[in-house]
Amino acid sequence: MSDHLFRLMERHQKLDDALRRLQGRRWPDPLEIARLKKLKLAIKDRLARFAARSRPSRA
Numbered sequence: 664m665s666d667h668l669f670r671l672m673e674r675h676q677k678l679d680d681a682l683r684r685l686q687g688r689r690w691p692d693p694l695e696i697a698r699l700k701k702l703k704l705a706i707k708d709r710l711a712r713f714a715a716r717s718r719p720s721r722a
Contacts, residue, residue, distance in 0.1 A: 667713075668710070668713055671706055671709055671710050671713070672710065674706055675703060675706045675707060675710065678699055678702055678703040678706065679703060681699055682696065682699045682700065682703065685699065
């Protein structure tokens with residue numbers, strides 16, 4: 664596994680943890696929740712592109 668892929672996966676997990684903590688609060692900030700979800704989705708998209716590039720093509 665490449666270092667870049669590992670860092671992306673680690674960042675995705677940290678955002679997920681932060682999102683869970685924020686949503687568990689009594690008065691969660693909806694703008695912060697939206698910001699974290701957007702970042703998490705962007706990283707997920709980058710991971711998907713990385714996975715698509717590393718798959719061997721079927722010709």
